[in-house]
Amino acid sequence: MRARVLTLCLVAVASVVTFLEAQSDPTGASAQPHTSWVAPGSGGVLPRELVFANGLGRLGVLNMDGPIETKGHPFFEAVGANGRACVTCHQPANAMSVSVETIRERWRATNGKDPIFAAIDGSNNPSLPQERAGSHSLLLDRGLFRVAMPWPPAGVTPEFGIEIVRDPTGVNRDAVYGLGSVRPTVSVFRRPRPAANLKYVTSPDGLFNVKLGVLMDKDPDTGLPSSMNIMADARVPNLRIQAQSAYRDHQGGTAPLSPAQVERILGFENQVYVAQVWDVQGGSLIEPDGPAALGPANVARNAVHVLNSAKTPAFHFFDTWQPAPASDAKAAFRASVARGNDVFVNRRFWVKDVAHINSIGLANPAKRSCAVCHNAQMSGMDLAPGWVDLGTTNYPTWTEPKVWDEASDLPVFKLTCKADAPPHPFLGRVIYTSDPGRALVTGHCADIGAITMGQFRGLAARAPYFSNGSAKDIRELVDYYDRRFDMRLTGQEKQDLINFLGVL
Amino acid sequence: MAVVVAAFDVQVPEARQVAAKPGERRQFLTCPIVRDTKTQPCWLAEYEGQLYYLGQQSGVAGDFYPPQLGHQALVEGTVGEGRVCGGIPLQTVKVSVMRELTPACSTMLPAEDGIEAPPPVVTPRGQAPSWVKAADPANVTLYFDFDNEFLSVHVTSALTAVARHAADVKASRVEVVGYRAATRLSGGQTLTERPDMGGIRARKVAGVLTGLGVPAAAISVSAPDAAERADGVNDPWNRRVVVRVR
Numbered sequence: 105m106r107a108r109v110l111t112l113c114l115v116a117v118a119s120v121v122t123f124l125e126a127q128s129d130p131t132g133a134s135a136q137p138h139t140s141w142v143a144p145g146s147g148g149v150l151p152r153e154l155v156f157a158n159g160l161g162r163l164g165v166l167n168m169d170g171p172i173e174t175k176g177h178p179f180f181e182a183v184g185a186n187g188r189a190c191v192t193c194h195q196p197a198n199a200m201s202v203s204v205e206t207i208r209e210r211w212r213a214t215n216g217k218d219p220i221f222a223a224i225d226g227s228n229n230p231s232l233p234q235e236r237a238g239s240h241s242l243l244l245d246r247g248l249f250r251v252a253m254p255w256p257p258a259g260v261t262p263e264f265g266i267e268i269v270r271d272p273t274g275v276n277r278d279a280v281y282g283l284g285s286v287r288p289t290v291s292v293f294r295r296p297r298p299a300a301n302l303k304y305v306t307s308p309d310g311l312f313n314v315k316l317g318v319l320m321d322k323d324p325d326t327g328l329p330s331s332m333n334i335m336a337d338a339r340v341p342n343l344r345i346q347a348q349s350a351y352r353d354h355q356g357g358t359a360p361l362s363p364a365q366v367e368r369i370l371g372f373e374n375q376v377y378v379a380q381v382w383d384v385q386g387g388s389l390i391e392p393d394g395p396a397a398l399g400p401a402n403v404a405r406n407a408v409h410v411l412n413s414a415k416t417p418a419f420h421f422f423d424t425w426q427p428a429p430a431s432d433a434k435a436a437f438r439a440s441v442a443r444g445n446d447v448f449v450n451r452r453f454w455v456k457d458v459a460h461i462n463s464i465g466l467a468n469p470a471k472r473s474c475a476v477c478h479n480a481q482m483s484g485m486d487l488a489p490g491w492v493d494l495g496t497t498n499y500p501t502w503t504e505p506k507v508w509d510e511a512s513d514l515p516v517f518k519l520t521c522k523a524d525a526p527p528h529p530f531l532g533r534v535i536y537t538s539d540p541g542r543a544l545v546t547g548h549c550a551d552i553g554a555i556t557m558g559q560f561r562g563l564a565a566r567a568p569y570f571s572n573g574s575a576k577d578i579r580e581l582v583d584y585y586d587r588r589f590d591m592r593l594t595g596q597e598k599q600d601l602i603n604f605l606g607v608l
Numbered sequence: 609m610a611v612v613v614a615a616f617d618v619q620v621p622e623a624r625q626v627a628a629k630p631g632e633r634r635q636f637l638t639c640p641i642v643r644d645t646k647t648q649p650c651w652l653a654e655y656e657g658q659l660y661y662l663g664q665q666s667g668v669a670g671d672f673y674p675p676q677l678g679h680q681a682l683v684e685g686t687v688g689e690g691r692v693c694g695g696i697p698l699q700t701v702k703v704s705v706m707r708e709l710t711p712a713c714s715t716m717l718p719a720e721d722g723i724e725a726p727p728p729v730v731t732p733r734g735q736a737p738s739w740v741k742a743a744d745p746a747n748v749t750l751y752f753d754f755d756n757e758f759l760s761v762h763v764t765s766a767l768t769a770v771a772r773h774a775a776d777v778k779a780s781r782v783e784v785v786g787y788r789a790a791t792r793l794s795g796g797q798t799l800t801e802r803p804d805m806g807g808i809r810a811r812k813v814a815g816v817l818t819g820l821g822v823p824a825a826a827i828s829v830s831a832p833d834a835a836e837r838a839d840g841v842n843d844p845w846n847r848r849v850v851v852r853v854r
Binding site: 311312314316317318319454456457462463464465466467468469470471526527529530531532 | 758764
């Protein structure tokens with residue numbers, strides 16, 4: 105019955121929403137946005153085009169290959185052992201990620217029984233009583249899933265040692281799951297990334313990682329360079345391995361997914377595009393003469409691997425939205441978005457002490473704009489491998505002082521680099537961190553706190569932001585950058601950036 | 609009496625100033641200074657009362673990799689003429705970032721009227737930059753920053769050409785020899801690179817060549833234990849890896 109309802113609902117939405125070809129205002133007040141949770145195994149057809157409501161407007165989801173039959177599809181079926189499917193944490197309504205709002209609603213609707221709260225990673229610590237909301241606080245408050253990393257990494261002699269300074273969840277000192285267990289493990293907590301617009305995420309940069317002067321990891325399936333941009337710590341080289349590892353680690357899978365299952369998962373992931381299509385203030389984002397950066401159809405058709413430049417800005421031009429008549433609220437909002445794009449591309453500030461940006465020959469500090477690092481057209485990622493230590497997880501620039509004063513559920517580790525190892529370029533040899541990031545894969549001091557940039561699409565549908573879920577809305581995200589780099593953004597510049605990011 | 613070299617906090621007693629004559633060699637360890645301008649930031653360094661211009665912010669494809677605040681820099685260059693961005697230009701300058709932190713290196717100068725960065729330097733397409741000698745892919749020399757094995761885009765480009773050449777000629781042997789070296793500072797002291805720095809460089813280059821398809825069995829790697837002697841003039845060109853394709 106549920107499956108049938110879902111099918112009918114999705115088809116009904118599709119019947120009134122056709123945003124791909126940019127009709128007059130198909131996503132506006134007359135459209136009936138779909139907001140329901142897609143449960144594993146619920147069946148039904150995912151139409152070619154869908155619209156979902158969110159706080160800033162509406163998100164569009166575009167299946168380029170046409171309607172998707174979800175029944176029997178391994179992305180949508182609970183093929184593992186814990187009732188989860190890929191879709192559990194990659195919801196269409198949440199831009200193929202999952203928002204805290206959605207997670208909280210699932211807790212309320214199921215009294216915490218939904219598989220998304222599975223003890224293995226949907227909990228602060230599998231050893232805690234799972235029926236209590238407090239045992240899932242990092243998921244409920246920040247949208248964070250536990251990522252258990254073996255320590256040391258296989259085949260790696262780390263350049264640093266790890267001590268646990270604070271362990272509010274108890275998992276890092278846990279006898280079964282902790283650093284001192286039979287299988288020593290470091291647990292960190294991260295947001296799931298959108299499983300959409302993936303041609304931008306998987307597009308390789310070339311033979312070399314220009315930031316490190318080393319060869320890129322190779323995709324073992326093709327022999328070609330990997331993008332190394334898929335995961336927060338770049339630990340998998342392709343989507344096949346990501347699917348297999350997610351099935352094993354998040355779904356409790358035992359035997360590997362079959363090649364046919366993997367093919368169907370990747371087939372779906374590689375054709376789905378998401379972007380905001382309607383804004384509560386700005387109206388339709390996909391009008392025929394509108395900005396070329398907006399809407400999933402534009403995301404789908406744009407070339408990959410286009411570097412931000414004066415001629416090819418990261419999110420194209422917003423000329424048609426600027427300037428605005430002062431009396432028109434919609435036009436004024438659109439003008440603000442256009443100014444936000446200008447701020448993003450052109451407003452320079454001192455980028456300072458960012459490992460893998462300021463340490464690669466670009467100077468420290470470097471006077472640059474947002475788009476120099478977030479340089480990949482349409483996604484806002486980095487065309488080169490994008491793991492950088494922005495500072496969100498490392499003292500003293502981490503996202504919130506309370507990580508330090510014991511009011512946070514995030515762990516704190518003390519990492520001490522060996523005397524003969526190259527230190528972290530801007531933090532030296534003793535580093536306090538809530539997530540060592542890429543360093544948990546490479547064992548390099550220089551990688552401590554380095555997290556791969558995420559894409560900018562569908563932000564309105566998938567709060568909170570940063571890998572540690574510390575920015576509960578776009579304003580807090582912008583505020584962090586303003587503080588971190590002493591950007592001295594005016595109130596207007598901040599609002600323009602917020603409006604700009606909210607329509608992507 | 610103090611002489612104001614820059615308009616802000618770079619002040620040096622007159623007695624400590626040493627005139628800089630064009631053509632003279634300067635090699636010194638110092639905190640770098642960044643100066644804002646209306647266009648690109650300039651990088652400067654003070655030595656014996658003189659402010660030297662090192663270069664300007666550019667991209668990774670540039671020939672000049674600027675230093676980093678928070679770290680001392682080893683500056684090696686030849687005194688040029690005139691003033692650029694308020695400093696005496698050092699030509700063919702090599703700037704090495706010392707790897708340990710020096711928090712005191714934090715001087716940032718605001719933009720000043722009348723002090724501008726020079727026009728951006730464009731590296732002509734196809735022309736080898738100063739720190740790679742790669743005209744003949746069978747005999748390539750790569751130069752490195754002090755105590756550093758980083759492979760710049762110019763180096764990786766040269767190594768790609770070497771690997772391609774080795775495949776084209778079906779090379780039976782590729783020799784990779786890494787060198788570490790000392791630098792004689794203008795003040796008379798000598799800095800010597802870490803032991804095995806030559807080996808680290810050589811192994812890294814050999815690893816890249818292997819990754820580019822050169823059979824590992826065809827690659828020989830060696831590195832003299834002794835550091836190349838410093839003479840205060842040619843020191844940056846002693847920190848090198850030589851690759852020969854046979």
